[in-house]
Amino acid sequence: MSRRQLLVLLALVGVGIALYLTLYKVGVIGVLSCSIGSCETVNTSKWSMLFGIPIATWGLAACIALLAIAMVGSAESRQASVPIARALVAISGWSVLVSAWLTYQELFVIHAICIWCVTSALLWVAILAVSLADLRAVQRAAIS
Secondary structure, eight states, rough: OHHHHHHHHHHHHHHHHHHHHHHHHSSSSSSOOOOOBBBBHHHHGGGGGTTTEHHHHHHHHHHHHHHHHHHHHHGGGGTTTOOOOOOOHHHHHHHHHHHHHHHHHHHIIOOOOOOHHHHHHHHHHHHHHHHHHHHHHHHHHHHH
């Protein structure tokens, strides 16, 4: 499996999590399945919205963008594309920063942890690691 294919897989997992949390936030799902932590406390806090849009929806948009770019970048002719690799790093890097800020809010402001949110944050860290490895490999290939 190539790095870009792995990014597609990880982005699909992220889409699933973000979609689940978005559906809860907009009222399609009545109760969150949360065996560890206080997911409903986190997802009903004032920090769960940004500009009137659920944080999970912003995450869903980021996952879909990353998924689309990784899929386009998986084509044979695009495997060595530096701009695509940079876009993947930019989206995943920004998402890690946002996730870190949200985790801070959970721990020190809301005083509750959502296992779905923590899983999403860890997923973004993994996506960033793969994106950085992809960028390094693509830049090495471009120099050769």
